[in-house]
Amino acid sequence: MNKFGLTDEVLDSQIVETKQEIDKKCECCAGDMDFDPSTGGLLCPFCGHK
Numbered sequence: 392m393n394k395f396g397l398t399d400e401v402l403d404s405q406i407v408e409t410k411q412e413i414d415k416k417c418e419c420c421a422g423d424m425d426f427d428p429s430t431g432g433l434l435c436p437f438c439g440h441k
């Protein structure tokens with residue numbers, strides 16, 4: 392049981408880091424950038440800027 396608890400903590404910290412990394416503003420419209428899995432980069436959902 393302790394083993395699974397430890398794994399959950401590691402996953403949580405990784406998710407937080409990922410969210411902070413995505414929290415960037417678009418250079419074109421200053422909107423919140425989203426992560427696009429198809430390109431592996433950031434994509435603006437408002438103007439399509441990558």
Ligand SMILES: [Zn+2]
Nearest residue numbers: 417420435438
């Ligand atoms: Zn934009």
